[in-house]
Amino acid sequence: MPTSNQPFVRTNFLDAEPAPRSESGPLAWIRKNLLATPKDIVLTVLAVALLAWALPHMINWLFIQAVWTGTDRTFCATAVQGGTQPDGWSGACWAFVDAKFDQFVFGRYPLDERWRPTIVGILFVLLLVPMLIPKAPFKGTNAILLFIVLPLLAFWLLYGGFGLEIVDTPLWGGLMVTLVLSFVGIAVSLPFGIILALGRRSNMPVIKMVCVAFIEIIRGIPLITVLFMASVMLPLFLPTGYTIDKLLRALIGVAIFASAYMAEVIRGGLQAIPKGQSEGADSLGLGYWQKMRLIILPQAIKLVIPGIVNTFIGMFKDTSLVSIIGMFDLLGIVRFNFTDANWASAVTPLTGLIFAGFVFWLFCFGMSRYSGFMERYLDTGHKR
CATH class of the missing domain: 1.10.287 (Helix Hairpins)
Incomplete structure (x- = not known):
């Protein structure tokens, strides 16, 4: 065989080989995430045991033994309670939710x-x-x-x-009011929070003092107090014969409260921006508002997307507190219907609260997932 002193150089790449079976697939994921250490094994076994004990009971109560159709409480009550269900029966009363669904949505x-x-x-x-x-x-x-x-x-x-x-707005209620309060709160709190955050970082003492006072006072007061003052105290300062709609008072209270928290979230993003970004904008001759709109704020908001969405989620859930001023949001209208004698049964309240909790979770989970999507979409400057 002829030999040559010239080294051999491969002219093409080898085909990619699949990952080892021990490093890919569901079994590898379970081993790495659930069974990696003795502590993980113990916690995994306890979690599986808890789920194995709880899930059958939950599924049985929520779906298998549940009542899905009916016209009154007799369909969801046991024989001892004057209903059609056998003694010892236990299941959710989804017939109550079905009968009241339109009211839960529109009040x-x-x-x-x-x-x-x-x-x-x-x-x-x-x-x-x-x-x-x-x-x-x-x-x-x-x-x-x-x-x-x-x-x-x-x-x-x-x-x-x-x-x-x-x-009239006293007739509004249910999910409709919850979404109206949330939409207005989100639409108002973000721009006002940005203005308050910029004002708190301002070099002008008066503007800074006003913004700091507003933020600290509002953050130090519970939302229930804000709503109570907007509903009860505000009319006392108006001239005789003048009044403000109760829904409008709630909208103002929620927006003001959320703006103070949003301001601190935005301020955290502004402080995370390196000083060189501002100096570079100044070197280009950009004015203050141009610098903020084109350079600083886009980067700051991108950094604090989780905090912004967390504030939105908290505000969405806090809308249930408007029941303190006599407004029937989703949770309020569900609880109000517990007083309906036609649906008074042992399982009606729990079923209604589970329905309301699921609706709140659905919206909050959706906002959380969209937040994660936007983080990945905008994460262009930190990818490795």
Whole structure:
């Protein structure tokens, strides 16, 4: 065989080989995440045992022995309680949720006028979805329609006037009120929180003092106190014969409260931006607002997306506190229906609370997942 002193150089790459079986697949994931150490093994065994004991009971109560249809409490009560179910029966009363579902969504809004909040909900979804898609076009037009045009149109449709029957806000309730409070709180708290955060970092003593005082006072007061003062104390300072709608007071209270917390979240993002970014913007001759709008704020907001969404989630859940001022949000209207004698049974309250909790969880989980998606989408400067 001929030999040569010239070294051999491969002209093509070897084909990629699959990962070892011990390093991929569900068994590898279980071994690495659940059985890596003796402590993990003990905790995994305890967790599996707890789930094995609890899940069958939960599934049995929620689905298997549950009552799904019915017209009154007799379908969800045992024979001893005057119902049709056998003694010892235990299961959720989803018939109660089914019978009251429209009221849970719309509150005491008139039946023949519920097409109006339905249209508002459809328009909200149609405008919100493209706003949440990063690559969707016409973001500016979409934002104007969502945050300016839709609120005005929604107020006209929900309240009435100009050809529509007027529906006073005390008749509003259910999920509709929860979403209205949350949307207004989110739409107002973010820009106001940015302004407060910038004001707190301002070099002008008066503006800084006002912003610091506002933030610290509001953060030191429970939301229940803010709502109580907006509902009870505020009318005492108005001239005789003047009043402010109760829903508007709640909207103002929630927005003010959320703005103070949002300001601190934004301020944390501003402090995380290196000073060189600001100095570089100054060297380009950018003014203060140009520097903030084009350089500083986009980076700061991207860094604090988890904190922003966490504030939104907390505010969404805190809307249930408006029941303290006599408003029936989702949780309030569910609890109000517990007093209906036609559905008074041992399992009705728990079933209603589970339904309300699931709805709150569904919205909060959705916001959390979208937050994670946006973090990954915007994480362009820290990828390895």
